[in-house]
Amino acid sequence: MSTNRLGELLVREKLISLQQLRQAQEEQRKSGKNLGYALAKLGYISDGEITNFLSAQYRVPAVDLAEYEIDPDVTKLVSREVCEKHKIIPISKSGSSLVVAMADPTNLHAIDDIKFLTGFNVEPVVASEQGITEAIERSYNIGPSYDEVLSEFGEEEVGYTVEQDEENILELERAAEGAPVVRLVNAILLNAIKKGASDIHIEPYEKALRVRYRVDGVLMEEMQPPMKLKAAIASRLKIMSSLDIAERRLPQDGRIKLKMGKGREMDFRVSVLPTIWGEKIVMRLLDKSNLQLDMAKLGFDPKPLADFQWAIGQPWGMVLVTGPTGSGKTTTLYSALSDLNKVGVNISTAEDPVEYNLPGINQVQMHDEIGLNFAMSLRSFLRQDPDIIMVGEIRDFETAEIAVKAALTGHLVLSTLHTNDAPATISRLLNMGVEPFLITASVNLVLAQRLARRICSECKAPFNVDHSALLDFGFTEEQLSRAQLMKGTGCKNCNGSGYRGRVALYEVMRFSDHLKEMVLQGASTAELKAGAIKSGMLTLRMSGIEKILAGVTTTEEVGRVTMGD
Secondary structure, three states: OOHHHHHHHHHHOOOOOHHHHHHHHHHHHHHOOOHHHHHHHOOOOOHHHHHHHHHHHHOOOEOOHHHOOOOHHHHOOOOHHHHHHHOEEEEEEEOOEEEEEEOOOOOHHHHHHHHHHHOOEEEEEEOOHHHHHHHHHHHHOOOOOHHHHHOOOOOOOOOOOOOHHHOOHHHHHHHHOOHHHHHHHHHHHHHHHHOOEEEEEEEEOOOOEEEEEEEOOEEEEEEOOOHHHHHHHHHHHHHHOOOOOOOOOOOEEEEEEEEOOOOOEEEEEEEEEEEOOEEEEEEEEEOHHHOOOOHHHOOOOHHHHHHHHHHHOOOOEEEEEEOOOOOOHHHHHHHHHHHHOOOOOOEEEEEOOOOOOOOOOEEEEOEHHHOEOHHHHHHHHOOOOOOEEEEOOOOOHHHHHHHHHHHHOOOEEEEEEOOOOHHHHHHHHHHHOOOHHHHHHHEEEEEEEEEEEEEOOOOEEEOOOOHHHHHHHOOOHHHHHOOOOEEEOOOHHHOOOOEEEEEEEEEEEEOOHHHHHHHHOOOOHHHHHHHHHHOOOOOHHHHHHHHHHOOOOOHHHHHHHOOOO
């Protein structure tokens, strides 16, 4: 479908105005992307709405490819080049018909091409162009299976019988550069991307070598390569991360940048730790294309979102985000920064490490070994004419003191702390030595968060739970009257876990005058919490219960990531 034809249809159906179409076409000319991308970027209509519109217009089913598990046998029938040329991807087979997702279901030339190439009848379904592009990346970038790679190793290959300290470095380099080892490591990295893992763990033990992926916050075993490959795999990853393969007694940190075609890059942050049985390697996957910066999609309920946007919209003061490692604090701060990132403001961040590069923001990487820490960076920022400052973490009194002073002298300061909930953050600052009157004068809002796994949309089913157990969990009688709990039964889409993806739970404590007065009077954390709830704050457990009632997650997940109130 030509851009003009799609634009005319959307205007005719009053989904966008003529003026909006003109602006989107201008944006399209600048970016070189499709019209749907331009309309979505300008906020006029989403990719999903365009897909649903085309589905209704041409009476063709619509699919969300991000949630669809594409049959790998089917993608072998059509080459990547043909898919990219026609903006299509085959997704499943039914008898003599091939189900093909298309950005333009009226493209008869593409349908004829696929019929000729495959010999199948074509059943078109409509999907967004962006979704098809991402599905092509996922489906055609898959490496060989582990069994295929491991079958290439001969019995005599890479079998080290000497003690680790005696291993020959030249021998290690030769083994690490051997084609089977290279393919095996590539397969481990690519499969982690395909499964949406956030971390890869490669762990040596006395009689086993184990590879695990962290998917949706939970570790699961992926494979057990032969023990004889332990040194070769470690060396290969160290070569890719530009680390010293001869150093096996000290921890090392590096980075791998993997190019995946179509301009997409994936970063892996690599940490190597010597253990008694060899080097354990952990890699954190940093995929900027999957960074969700739209606050409405992170899991905020309307009132907490309004409070958070109010706080980051203030000209000065502190906004603190708290939660354990891996609870999504960085994503929340990055979404706030991307919201605030305008030509008229100067934003500086001190991070350890810098996880994602954000255009228009001055990001500084910490280096403790040369004295560049959060406190030193903060002092330097104040001489750089800043409007907004983000500090990766407030760990000590010195950093807290400078952050508070910055907030009191006309700057908006965003930072994180490690505490269990929002009210405990105030006690943490007091314990660090910050005076109560400085806290009440500087803090605008404290946000605590956790990530709970979402129920898989493909195998979601209702189930019943004993009401007394739900009352003990924290449900009210009113909530029980409308509670229809859901859970995943396990399917191919979620690898049998019943969960796919994650949703954030938020506890947003706006620092009202009443709470400030309580702090000045020396109220305890429990009293502060009770005062905040009275003012309308939803605790993490309450926020989780709302997500359970909405059928998004389960009591097990909310119980796992929150404390009982």
